[in-house]
Amino acid sequence: MTAATSNPPSATPTFCEGIQYFSETTPGFETYGQEPAIGPDAKAIPSPTDKAAVFQTLLYADALRYLTLQVTASKASGHPGGFASQAEAYAALVMLGYKNILTEVGHHAPGFYSALFLDRSLEAMGITTVQQLRDRFREKHGLLGHLSGYIPGVLAPAGPLGQGQHFAMAAALLHRQTLFPFTVGDGGLGEPYIVSSMAHFHTAYPQATNFLPVLVWNGYSQEHHSMVSLKSNAQMEAFWRGNGFEEVILVNAKDFDDRNQQGDYVDSTVFSLEKRLAFTEAMLVATDKAARSALGGTLTVLIIKQLKGAGVHARGAKSHNLYPKDTLDSPHIMETLKTIALTPAAWELVRINCDRAGGGAAAKTAVTESELPLADLGQLPLEEYTVGGEAKVSTTAMGRLVATVGERDRTFVVTNADGNEASGIANINQALKIIHPTPDDLYNQSPNGQVYEPLSEDACAGLAAGLCLMGARTLWCSYESFAINGLPIWQTVTQAMAELRRPTPSTIALYTAGALEQGRNGWTHQRPEIEAYYAAMMRNGNIFPLFPPDANSIQVCYEWALSTKNKGIAIIASKSPLPIRTTFAQTRQGLSDGAVMLQKTPGDKTIAFAVVGDMSLMPVFEAAKQLATQGIGVKISSVINPRRLYRASDVAWKTCSEPDGGFLDDAGFDRLFGADALIGVAGGASGMLEPVMLRSMAKRDTFAWKRGETTASAGELMAFNGLTAEALVKRAIELLK
Numbered sequence: 001m002t003a004a005t006s007n008p009p010s011a012t013p014t015f016c017e018g019i020q021y022f023s024e025t026t027p028g029f030e031t032y033g034q035e036p037a038i039g040p041d042a043k044a045i046p047s048p049t050d051k052a053a054v055f056q057t058l059l060y061a062d063a064l065r066y067l068t069l070q071v072t073a074s075k076a077s078g079h080p081g082g083f084a085s086q087a088e089a090y091a092a093l094v095m096l097g098y099k100n101i102l103t104e105v106g107h108h109a110p111g112f113y114s115a116l117f118l119d120r121s122l123e124a125m126g127i128t129t130v131q132q133l134r135d136r137f138r139e140k141h142g143l144l145g146h147l148s149g150y151i152p153g154v155l156a157p158a159g160p161l162g163q164g165q166h167f168a169m170a171a172a173l174l175h176r177q178t179l180f181p182f183t184v185g186d187g188g189l190g191e192p193y194i195v196s197s198m199a200h201f202h203t204a205y206p207q208a209t210n211f212l213p214v215l216v217w218n219g220y221s222q223e224h225h226s227m228v229s230l231k232s233n234a235q236m237e238a239f240w241r242g243n244g245f246e247e248v249i250l251v252n253a254k255d256f257d258d259r260n261q262q263g264d265y266v267d268s269t270v271f272s273l274e275k276r277l278a279f280t281e282a283m284l285v286a287t288d289k290a291a292r293s294a295l296g297g298t299l300t301v302l303i304i305k306q307l308k309g310a311g312v313h314a315r316g317a318k319s320h321n322l323y324p325k326d327t328l329d330s331p332h333i334m335e336t337l338k339t340i341a342l343t344p345a346a347w348e349l350v351r352i353n354c355d356r357a358g359g360g361a362a363a364k365t366a367v368t369e370s371e372l373p374l375a376d377l378g379q380l381p382l383e384e385y386t387v388g389g390e391a392k393v394s395t396t397a398m399g400r401l402v403a404t405v406g407e408r409d410r411t412f413v414v415t416n417a418d419g420n421e422a423s424g425i426a427n428i429n430q431a432l433k434i435i436h437p438t439p440d441d442l443y444n445q446s447p448n449g450q451v452y453e454p455l456s457e458d459a460c461a462g463l464a465a466g467l468c469l470m471g472a473r474t475l476w477c478s479y480e481s482f483a484i485n486g487l488p489i490w491q492t493v494t495q496a497m498a499e500l501r502r503p504t505p506s507t508i509a510l511y512t513a514g515a516l517e518q519g520r521n522g523w524t525h526q527r528p529e530i531e532a533y534y535a536a537m538m539r540n541g542n543i544f545p546l547f548p549p550d551a552n553s554i555q556v557c558y559e560w561a562l563s564t565k566n567k568g569i570a571i572i573a574s575k576s577p578l579p580i581r582t583t584f585a586q587t588r589q590g591l592s593d594g595a596v597m598l599q600k601t602p603g604d605k606t607i608a609f610a611v612v613g614d615m616s617l618m619p620v621f622e623a624a625k626q627l628a629t630q631g632i633g634v635k636i637s638s639v640i641n642p643r644r645l646y647r648a649s650d651v652a653w654k655t656c657s658e659p660d661g662g663f664l665d666d667a668g669f670d671r672l673f674g675a676d677a678l679i680g681v682a683g684g685a686s687g688m689l690e691p692v693m694l695r696s697m698a699k700r701d702t703f704a705w706k707r708g709e710t711t712a713s714a715g716e717l718m719a720f721n722g723l724t725a726e727a728l729v730k731r732a733i734e735l736l737k
Contacts, residue, residue: 004338012344015351018131020070021341025531027273028055037095038356041664044097048284058280059342060118061087065269066340067130073313073323073333074134076137076336078145080310081319082185083111085218088268088280089251089304090115092287093181093214095685099358100171102155102182102365104164104194105216106146107320112154113143119354121153121363127345128158140729149469150499153362153369155180156469156545157496161188163489165213167460169201170470172211173182174411179291179653181212181302186228193327193458200454201463202244202299204435212294213301218266218308220317229265234307240301247293247300254305261307269311269340277340285495303555311340313413332435356498371502372471375409376563382555384584391577392551394614395424395512395614398558398571402475405562406450409473415452415460416477417486423477423512424575461486461509463492468507469500473562480511480572481518481527482685491537492558498542498656506567508558508573512575515705516615518684519717523708531612534570535687538643542567545688548587549598549614549638550580557640566658572684574614576714581617587640594644594664594691595637595672599624603633607732608675612639615714616683622725627732645669645691669695677735679703679728683718699735703728 004021012022026033032055037045045053064087065080072078082105085091092100094115103112116122117133125142127133138140145149147158156167168182188194196214218238219229228236237248253268256279261267268279283304290302304321309319313326313336326333338524342350359365380401385392402425406412414420420429426444433449444451457478464476466489478486493507511530518525537543544567548554554573561569581598582590582612590596593611600622607627617638624634639645648663664672673692678700681688686704693700703723711717718724 004341013348013351013582015129015131016344016347018134019347023341023343024348026059026195026343027382029343029346032056033059033346036352036356037244037347038353040356042356043359044357045095048096049281049286053095054177054277054281054284054428056349057091057284058276059346060091060095060350061280062311063118063347064091064111064114065135066337067117068111069312069333070328071114071134071137072110072336073326073328075138076322076324077138078110079321080110080312081314082216082218084312084319085213085306085308085310086216086304087111087311088283089214089287089302092284094354094357096284096288096291097358098179098181098291099362100155100178100180102168102180103147103158103162104161104188105183105185106158108183108296108379109145109147109158109178110137112147113133113137113151115354116151116153118351119357119361124152124363128185138332143453143691148499148619149368149496150501151191153366155366155368157492159492161238162194162458162489165194165493166466166489167469168211169198169208170463170466171367171497172208173205173467173474174372174470176208176535178367179210179212179295181214181320183216184215185221186215186217186219186226189215190221190227193456197456197459197462199244204452204734207297209294209297209299212290215301215303217303219307220308220320222320225317240496245301247290247297247298248303249286249290249300250303250305251282253307256282265305265307267307267310267315284396314336326449350584368470371504374473374505375397376622377405377408380559381406382559382584383711385552385580387583389580391573391579393424393577394548394551394554395510395575396427396571396575398510398553398554399427401555402428405473406432412473413450413452413464413467414475414477415464417453417455417457417460418479418482420451420477423479425477457482457486458489459492465507468505469496471494471504473505476509477513478516479511479513479525479723480530481513481525483509483511484527484530484533487530487533490568494537494543495569497566498540500566500657501718503565503658504519506561506564506569508561509570511570511572512570512614514574514683515708516611516714516717517574517576519711519713526673526708532685532687535685535690538646539651541656544568544641544643545570545572545642547572547612547614549617549640550578550582552580553582553587556584557591560591564634566656567660572613576615578614581638590638590640592644592662593668593672594641595639597635597637597672599634600632601628603628603631605736606633606635606675607675607680607736608635608637608698610637610639610673610678610680610686610689612642612681613683616681616723619718619723619725619728622656623728623732625653626725626729632732632736635673635675639688639692642688642691645695647695650694677732679732679735681723681728683723701731701735702712
């Protein structure tokens with residue numbers, strides 16, 4: 001481009017207000033820029049080799065780089081380098097009409113915002129000019145530092161590495177005729193579960209190839225070289241083919257370099273215009289081929305190999321992040337912006353193409369901008385067991401309902417890494433079948449099953465939570481001890497749901513095989529720290545861990561969870577036969593109030609027990625018998641829905657999408673827990689008792705999990721952790737003195 005000026009010409013489009021520099025001329029514009037390459041009634045360019053289309057795709061890539069750098073420099077904060085290195089790939093996708101684009105790279109956020117500004121999506125947020133784009137970047141109620149579904153046109157959040165492929169695969173499963181490209185950084189490629197999760201997904205769903213990883217191979221990972229930076233092109237291709245990808249399409253900027261740049265990674269923005277156009281055309285042709293391949297049933301990856309930071313203020317890892325010195329007044333930022341500036345006419349042309357591509361703004365056309373139609377579940381066949389009757393397995397009772405949901409909703413998917421049979425929910429497998437290429441009735445396997453079983457909690461949580469975010473129903477089943485390995489993406493999705501601009505089914509999890517049941521397995525299977533994780537997340541406003549005390553209660557908890565929107569609901573229950581202690585009505589009351597009273601006996605003084613969990617009730621009821629012989633009154637309340645026991649001011653519920661402001665009032669709290677003294681009992685983390693301990697004014701104490709050990713029984717393991725009737729009685733008497 002030619003010399004730039006900071007004085008905008010009089011004919012500058014209104015949306016350009018806030019652009020710092022404009023170029024005086026754009027070489028090639030007179031020949032290839034007179035009419036938009038995407039016609040008024042078209043959704044894409046006519047051909048990837050059309051000269052005008054190639055030229056205008058290059059303009060778009062430069063516009064993306066300019067906005068990305070100016071927006072980040074306006075706050076001296078953010079990440080321009082990674083997105084800049086793949087601007088041609090993103091531009092090619094959009095110009096070819098593909099706008100359902102996701103990313104595994106949260107650091108690409110400013111580039112995505114630039115694209116969504118250019119296609120008018122951000123107008124839904126009141127962002128109509130570049131100045132407003134700058135002002136609201138990385139600000140509250142603005143453009144978050146990392147992508148979120150709060151932003152119009154953004155399909156999924158992007159934060160921790162290794163998550164984006166889950167969202168793309170979930171979307172591909174629900175919309176088989178739509179392409180879902182997602183960018184993957186070569187730094188993120190170091191996270192092994194990215195490729196392994198895609199390999200398992202492809203084995204389970206071989207027809208769902210309409211997700212397209214776009215590897216941004218730029219040689220660097222954040223502040224250093226990426227772990228794959230020394231791979232040859234042949235080795236990189238072999239890597240993807242070895243993981244099941246049949247079509248590997250690589251475009252290497254170095255093949256077009258006419259500036260003799262050193263190293264395997266080069267910057268295409270310094271090529272001659274002729275070579276820049278050749279590189280852009282190659283990117284368009286490759287992207288078109290990759291898209292058709294993925295949509296046509298072939299597992300495909302598209303790779304763009306170009307130096308990190310191509311076209312922006314620095315190269316390599318130094319381009320990754322801006323620091324306080326990197327302002328719009330810094331000479332190196334000013335000079336870069338002048339170098340990549342466009343004319344007002346070029347900006348207008350880019351805006352028209354972006355607006356027309358894909359049929360309109362992503363904020364109006366993306367699949368996540370509307371609710372996904374779902375099957376009507378009707379009335380679930382709940383079966384109420386007699387209180388005090390035969391002991392029942394809670395998980396099995398819930399499994400029967402899960403099977404019904406799957407039979408009535410064929411998009412419904414259950415995910416599990418450790419085997420449903422081991423959790424007392426073999427009935428799920430029997431009814432819905434494990435998705436497997438080897439049909440086998442003995443093992444309940446079928447290629448058309450609805451139970452997804454990779455041996456990875458990340459993959460289980462990722463697909464289950466991703467499908468919910470995209471609008472479908474799912475259930476993630478896990479051992480309580482192992483679920484921690486899948487929780488980060490579940491947390492990401494629930495936070496996104498709290499911000500989401502549309503209703504979507506809550507993401508539901510069932511955690512079984514609690515620590516107290518796993519005596520003989522030892523401490524490796526006794527890790528209830530996940531409950532502490534959930535205890536912290538409850539304050540988020542849309543997180544509801546549920547602790548049904550029996551097989552009646554778990555059915556009502558699941559029924560309620562299915563009726564909710566935009567929440568994260570975890571049901572934690574044992575797989576052992578346990579006494580029936582509640583009616584359906586009691587659990588419905590417990591879901592509303594947070595807890596339900598199971599026993600109340602009179603006495604001269606009264607001790608209240610707040611109990612989280614099902615097996616943890618056993619020593620409490622035994623303690624109550626012993627206390628009664630001493631004339632001490634007892635209240636035993638089962639904490640089913642601890643989030644309801646917080647005070648409204650403790651929880652950020654008002655700012656949630658689909659807000660839920662249900663909290664137990666003081667009178668209700670006193671009815672359940674008012675006593676001369678209070679003991680909280682939890683078979684897991686003590687944090688779940690925080691809502692009770694915050695509100696109680698009585699003398700109080702907590703009995704909870706400490707650590708695991710190999711034991712022969714649940715009772716012995718409880719004793720190891722001090723959860724015995726004798727210990728409870730002793731402490732109750734001390735508190736009542």
